[in-house]
Amino acid sequence: xxxxxxxxxxxxxxxxxxxxxxxxxxxxxxxxxxxxxxxxxxxxxxxxxxxxxxxxxxxxxxxxxxxxxxxxxxxxxxxxxxxxxxxxxxxxxxxxxxxxxxxxxxxxxxxxxxxxxxxxxxxxxxxxxxxxxxxxxxxxxxxxxxxxxxxxxxxxxxxxxxxxxxxxxxxxxxxxxxxxxxxxxxxxxxxxxxxxxxxxxxxxxxxxxxxxxxxxxxxxxxx
Amino acid sequence: xxxxxxxxxxxxxxxxxxxxxxxxxxxxxxxxxxxxxxxxxxxxxxxxxxxxxxxxxxxxxxxxxxxxxxxxxxxxxxxxxxxxxxxxxxxxxxxxxxxxxxxxxxxxxxxxxxxxxxxxxxxxxxxxxxxxxxxxxxxxxxxxxxxxxxxxxxxxxxxxxxxxxxxxxxxxxxxxxxxxxxxxxxxxxxxxxxxxxxxxxxxxxxxxxxxxxxxxxxxxxxxxxx
Numbered sequence: 039x040x041x042x043x044x045x046x047x048x049x050x051x052x053x054x055x056x057x058x059x060x061x062x063x064x065x066x067x068x069x070x071x072x073x074x075x076x077x078x079x080x081x082x083x084x085x086x087x088x089x090x091x092x093x094x095x096x097x098x099x100x101x102x103x104x105x106x107x108x109x110x111x112x113x114x115x116x117x118x119x120x121x122x123x124x125x126x127x128x129x130x131x132x133x134x135x136x137x138x139x140x141x142x143x144x145x146x147x148x149x150x151x152x153x154x155x156x157x158x159x160x161x162x163x164x165x166x167x168x169x170x171x172x173x174x175x176x177x178x179x180x181x182x183x184x185x186x187x188x189x190x191x192x193x194x195x196x197x198x199x200x201x202x203x204x205x206x207x208x209x210x211x212x213x214x215x216x217x218x219x220x221x222x223x224x225x226x227x228x229x230x231x232x233x234x235x236x237x238x239x240x241x242x243x244x245x246x247x248x249x250x251x252x253x254x255x256x257x258x259x260x261x
Numbered sequence: 262x263x264x265x266x267x268x269x270x271x272x273x274x275x276x277x278x279x280x281x282x283x284x285x286x287x288x289x290x291x292x293x294x295x296x297x298x299x300x301x302x303x304x305x306x307x308x309x310x311x312x313x314x315x316x317x318x319x320x321x322x323x324x325x326x327x328x329x330x331x332x333x334x335x336x337x338x339x340x341x342x343x344x345x346x347x348x349x350x351x352x353x354x355x356x357x358x359x360x361x362x363x364x365x366x367x368x369x370x371x372x373x374x375x376x377x378x379x380x381x382x383x384x385x386x387x388x389x390x391x392x393x394x395x396x397x398x399x400x401x402x403x404x405x406x407x408x409x410x411x412x413x414x415x416x417x418x419x420x421x422x423x424x425x426x427x428x429x430x431x432x433x434x435x436x437x438x439x440x441x442x443x444x445x446x447x448x449x450x451x452x453x454x455x456x457x458x459x460x461x462x463x464x465x466x467x468x469x470x471x472x473x474x475x476x477x478x479x480x481x482x483x484x485x486x487x
Contacts, residue, residue, distance in 0.1 A: 105419045106463030108426040108456060111440045115452040118443065188334075195337030202430060203444060212343055213430070221347075228340030239335040 045226030056210070058230065064206035065234065068128050068197045073190050075129065076136030080189075081182065084144025088178070089170050097145050101138035109135050109196050117203040128200045135196055136189035143185025147178030179250050187242035194235045198227075208234065271450045285438060291458065294435025297356050298422040298466075304357075305364025305417060312365070313372025314398075327370060334366040338427050346431065356428035363424070364417045371413025375406030404477065411474045418466040423459060436462075 045051060051058050087093050112131040120127055151174050159173040175182075201209030211227025214220070280288045316323040341359040349355045379402050387397040426437025434441070439455030442448075475482070 102415070102419060102467060103460065103464075105416070106423050106460045106467075108423045108437065108440070108459045110426050110429060110434075110437055111452055111456040111459065114440045114444045115449065115456065118447060118449055118452065191335045195335070195339075196427075198337055198339045199427065199430070202441075209339065212339060216343075216430070224343045224346075228343045231337050231340045235335045235337050236332065239331065243331075 042225060042229060045222045048222075051226070061206060061208050061210060062230070062234070065194070065197055065208045065231075068125070068132065068200060068205075068207055069190070069194045069238075071125070072129050072132035072193050072197070073136055073186070076133045076140055076189055076193075077186060079133070080137045080140030080185070081144050084141045084182075084185075085148055085170060085175070088145040088148025089166070089174060091149070094145065094149070097141060101142045104134055104138045107131075107134055110199050110202070113199060113203055122204050125205075127203065128197070128205050132193050132197060136193050139188040139192070140182075140185040143181045143188070144178065147181030147185075148174050150181070151177045176251050177254055180246065180254065183242065183246040183249065187239065187246070190238050190242055191235055194238050195231065198231050267449065269449055270453050274448075274450045275454055285442070287436075287439075287454070287458070290436050290438055291462070293353070293433075294422070294425055294437075294459070294462065297353055297428065297433070297435055298360070298418075298425045298462075300357050301360035301364050302414070302418050302421050304361045305368050306414065308361075309365055309368035309372050312369050313376065316369065316373050317376045323373060327373075330366040330369050333362050336362075338363075338424055339430060342428060342431050351431055351433060353433055355431060356425060356433050360421050360424060364421060367413050367417050368410070371410050372406065375409035376402055378409050379405045407477045408474060408481070411470055411477075415467055415470045418470055419463045422463040422466055426455070426459060 050056070084097070087097050109131045112134060113127060116127040116130055148170075155173060155177065156169060159169045164172060197207050198209030198212060200207050201213040208227055208231045211223045211230065215223030215225075215227060275287065278285075278287055280286055283289070312326065316326050336359070338359050342355050345355045345358060349358070383401065383405065384397070387401045392401065426434045426440060428434035429437030429439075429441045432438070436455045436458050439451040439458075443450070443452035443455070
């Protein structure tokens with residue numbers, strides 16, 4: 039506990055280039071950009087494949103394969119290849135990490151919509167894209183949001199690793215602290231990242247409550 | 262970090278580091294990697310079964326348990342390793358403990374969902390045939406829950422194998438140590454070898470769980486064949 043108090047009470051951690059707010063912003067920047075890119079890939083692809091039913095095997099296999107990719111290894115390799123001049127070495131591994139949960143949950147959500155509901159929508163004269171946007175998306179929304187939440191939490195947690203290759207973010211406190219045996223900074227940084235991840239989790243849970251139509255069943259299938 | 266025209270991959274490095282007395286030979290790292298990823302999956306499964314059963318038996322437990330599991334799943338691995346170091350030191354246990362909790366966080370809902378997927382008429386048939394609750398659970402409900410539980414186990418196995426590598430940042434990452442080695446020496450080969458081996462290991466682990474599922478649910482194949 040004393041370490042924590044020392045860390046947060048230390049004025050050096052609140053001003054200058056190594057300040058907590060600056061690191062927090064960097065961390066937020068990586069995470070938000072990675073999540074946005076992953077959602078841009080995962081949600082439309084999941085909707086399309088879930089709706090048409092074509093290529094579902096590919097989704098499951100490729101998502102599993104992507105889940106196996108070690109983020110740290112990918113990060114190191116890309117940094118060695120591209121250097122650290124741009125933000126891409128961080129973004130590529132984080133996007134690879136975030137796409138599978140988004141893709142799989144969106145796909146499962148759309149595929150799991152009651153076929154009778156779908157038939158009813160077609161029976162009312164809706165066309166394919168309308169069925170997708172007016173029926174399938176709202177009904178699948180709990181799972182889509184779950185996928186986004188899992189992805190966001192994992193991205194925030196893993197973005198800490200970026201500090202290892204000399205990039206910023208809250209992971210700096212951990213990596214720098216380890217290097218200089220400054221345990222105060224290691225613990226402080228760890229607590230900051232844990233708090234950040236929990237805040238993101240809470241935010242997404244809240245968003246889900248607001249966005250999901252109350253008519254849609256609240257029962258969720260995890261993963 | 263300049264590109265000095267080194268080849269992307271050097272087989273000779275793999276050959277000379279494959280099996281030696283060094284604790285950092287690839288075979289030794291692979292062994293450590295398997296232990297650190299397998300133990301959490303097994304411990305997680307062992308703990309998730311009774312916890313999941315308790316949640317099904319006493320429904321009121323499920324809400325708080327799943328809330329706790331959600332929070333656990335949100336905890337980042339690297340900081341957790343750090344917070345554990347004063348308790349465990351720089352040891353394999355530092356990696357195994359957080360990964361066990363991740364496994365638990367995925368498997369408890371899987372067990373609950375799996376038991377929830379048992380159709381009511383099946384349960385009633387078992388009761389009507391005079392099955393005791395324990396026998397009903399072991400012979401009827403758990404087998405039917407197998408596909409859902411093992412679907413969770415596949416996710417856990419693969420992500421556990423890939424997550425162990427983060428432990429390299431505290432020197433306990435199994436094959437992940439190849440990544441820190443690659444970075445420190447600005448040398449592509451260990452990074453590529455590590456990624457390939459981890460993905461292959463994950464595929465093998467996934468395949469083993471799939472095979473177990475086929476063995477445990479022979480009726481699924483019978484139904485498809487008919």
